[in-house]
């Protein structure tokens with residue numbers, strides 16, 4: 001399978017490392033507006049990929065099966081439509097797009113072209129979050145009573161032209177960061193009846209959002225913000241409380257996923273780490289790539305098997321944007337948004 005990455009920045013580089021470690025997958029090309037910097041990065045990473053300045057030139061120069069879009073979010077739709085119209089299977093980074101109209105345009109283009117498409121909602125593939133879903137589905141802890149999720153970070157400073165801090169391009173932390181937890185909540189529980197949000201404003205628009213999701217008989221809350229001081233780092237966390245158990249995870253503590261059940265002492269809840277222990281390039285440990293590895297392994301296996309992906313589909317990612325937009329509306333209006 002021949003793959004091309006569009007945008008070899010932070011995420012494109014991560015995907016390139018993973019494709020190199022996946023058997024039967026060849027990263028044959030990359031396109032990036034920054035051609036010179038991309039040549040350097042390709043050489044530094046030891047990739048055997050041709051470099052182009054843009055998607056259209058790449059499509060007219062080299063044969064590929066898959067286009068993986070890792071450009072700033074405001075450019076996803078235009079490039080996804082071009083790639084779908086050229087008959088290429090699509091992997092599009094999250095958030096799928098900033099408006100429902102654009103999400104739906106990507107869905108329509110993929111359907112019309114008969115190509116497969118998956119979105120980078122990687123938390124659906126993250127080992128600790130998979131283990132939580134399996135524990136909920138097992139019923140071993142009794143009914144889920146409450147779920148609280150956090151995603152907190154220092155302000156991102158690395159992005160090309162600082163696009164992440166431009167609300168019109170990224171949607172700010174309320175969209176770019178928090179969409180992971182909105183999407184995971186829907187993956188676990190389906191669409192909420194309504195959402196009620198508060199948010200604080202900063203350099204990238206809505207810098208930190210706090211949302212209650214209304215479900216029958218269950219309290220659900222999520223928080224996402226990147227307005228922490230420079231040395232805060234990154235933390236993703238959740239606490240799930242059941243009739244007879246709790247499951248707790250916090251990436252910043254270095255502690256494993258912890259289960260406490262039936263008043264027994266707490267124990268580690270096993271998680272399945274992805275992939276081989278080392279990448280074939282020797283450039284780092286694949287297991288530290290967590291859900292990023294799992295999602296691309298799943299996607300490329302689907303394409304190899306000529307089977308449409310069923311996890312992190314465009315329709316599911318569109319639902320996440322639908323709920324997220326309701327959250328933004330609630331935060332701005334100060335009222336509850338129904339779905």
Ligand SMILES: NC(=O)c1ccc[n+]([C@@H]2O[C@H](COP(=O)([O-])OP(=O)(O)OC[C@H]3O[C@@H](n4cnc5c(N)ncnc54)[C@H](O)[C@@H]3O)[C@@H](O)[C@H]2O)c1
Pocket residue numbers: 006007008009010011012031032033034053054055069070071072073075093094095120121122158159160161163176
């Ligand atoms: N799944 C995750 O956890 C996760 C994490 C980070 C970023 N992302 C997403 O990945 C996408 C890329 O983010 P990033 O952090 O890699 O940004 P980045 O700024 O590090 O990289 C973007 C790259 O795209 C290139 N580019 C911009 N416009 C282009 C175009 N029209 N054609 C070709 N190249 C173009 C830039 O030159 C740059 O190299 C975004 O949608 C972001 O939200 C997802």
